[in-house]
Amino acid sequence: MPLHVFPAPAPALRTVLTALGSPTAVREARTPSLRSAEAPASPELPLPVHVLDHVTGGAGPARTRLTAWRFLIRCGEHAVAAADTTPTADGWVFSHFFEGPYVTATERALRQAESLPTPYQPRLLSVPELYMLTLWLHGDTTADAATGHPSADDLLVPLAPAPPGIAPHLPHRAADLLPVLTHRLAPAPLLISPA
Structure with a gap:
């Protein structure tokens, strides 16, 4: 089934x-493959990048915020780099190639x-505290890609490299993966030794 890219x-x-x-801009980019590309470079597959601000563990939806639009930069048959744009008060600005x-x-x-x-x-969901990035497959294909939160039946596909114990490229229902992230992000209990 085709993806509905917003x-x-x-x-x-x-x-x-x-x-x-x-x-x-290309020469100063820290992307050797983009600087040395022989085929024309073109931005493709724009994906909104959302950051997971708060994992609630069942007490409501996980909160996300849009932080960027990411474009895969294709040269020939494969993506060789990506470009991020960020929102400002005046609109969208180029951020960097990587x-x-x-x-x-x-x-x-x-x-x-x-x-x-x-x-x-398709969207991207970043969990900065875990150094984790997932492909977020949102079930509502008509939704505004700049808003929303992961629904229980949405799929989250951790991208490699994934944190230890989380298999990359294996789709998980958001309802199954978000509690795992909640557990990982929870502060460790304070151990007080008796005096």
Whole structure:
């Protein structure tokens, strides 16, 4: 079933296209594969990046906030980098290019998601405290990609590298994975020794 990719805000796409067209921006990027690319680079598959602010453990929906739109930068047949844009009071601005394991992991997870029988809207969900990034497959394909929270039946696909004990590229229902994250994020109990 095809994924329903929500279009990025036009100003976000324009800032990435401008950066890709700027020899200075590309040359100064810390992305060797983008600097040495022989094929034309194009931004594709815009994904809203949400940060998980609060995992409630069943006491209501997990709270998220939109922090970026991420574009995979394709040169030839594969993504070689990604570009992030961030919101400001004046609109969307280019933030930076980057490469690394999450670029290829995102591309792999999107290919896997394309083969699922249910349609989904792809997003990215970041859990900074665990150094974790997931492909968030939202079940409401018509929802505004800039808002919302993971629903119980949404799928979360941890991207590699995932935290220890969490298998990358294995889809989990949000209702199953979020309690695991809650447990991991809970402060350790304070042990007081008797005097």
